[in-house]
Amino acid sequence: MTPAGGSTLVQFTPRPAGLHWYHTHAMAGHDLKLGLFTGQSGVLHVAAANDPGSYDQQQFIVLHDWEPYYSASGDGSLMVMYVCGSINGRMLGYDAPIQVRGGQRVLFHILNASATEPHWLSLPGHRFKVLALDGAPVATEASVETLRLGPAERVTALVTMDTPGVFVLGEPRDEFRNAGMGTVVEYAGRSSKPVAPRDVKLQWDYRAFADPKPVVRKPDVIMPLVFTSRFKGHGALDQWMINGKSWPTSEPILLREGLRHRLVFDNRSTDDHPIHLHRHNFELISVRGAALSGVHKDVVIVEAGTIVEADLVANNPGDTLFHCHQQDHMDSGFMALFRYS
């Protein structure tokens, strides 16, 4: 906690290398002017000590949604919507273009800092070669046309600039891009109206970045984590539960140091959730029943009505928060404490 008007000095050795971020963890509750809605966040990039990387320039891309308001969903419960969006704090058309040259390899460090919205990102005529997810190198550096990032997810991707022109790097969904979520990429010597993404297939599969053949791992402990919600009435936020309990009245969930815990994220709700674990990452073991290995993350979108299994090797003793990274969900009970026994 940093007191209002005060300061806190911290010192730490940054590890592991990769793309991280820092942000307020304050509760917002019903006040949409608090917590992650404020944009109180930033990128923390830890460069690898021994790997200079092979790229010609780096670009940091931060997605955020602004001016949140409540809207009633189909069943009458509240959901958060936004008036506008931005990349690096500016709406499309209000920032200087990213300048590139033909043949350059541009390393993009992308963060979705939205309080609640997953986002898609594409750059017409180009593909993203994904090197890392949530800062952790992937087993297979697959090239994809479109990226999907849930709140708090990060993607490190290399783009070879091999299609000269002027383009919008942005949300392929018109309503979000027209609300500001985009930025212009301009090749040297080119000037024309930027080409925006169109007819983009919204397709994303964590398995694309996995080992070609899944490595079978044996867990020491299996930990089911069932996500459910309770309708609290018209004009109210739903209440969220993990194994039937809501934060802050739930008991800590115990981990044993050194053991491989298989977390079974069982999403029995009709929403997708960006599930996040502090201080650790986990390896994806299965998504929708399909096995995988070699994808290490600290946020994973568990789609509505599906199960994701992920292995957590308990190697960093200390109290550890586990929560949905959607601000309105974590504020309404979707949080638990993992404690080393």
Ligand SMILES: [Cu+2]
């Ligand atoms: Cu959630």
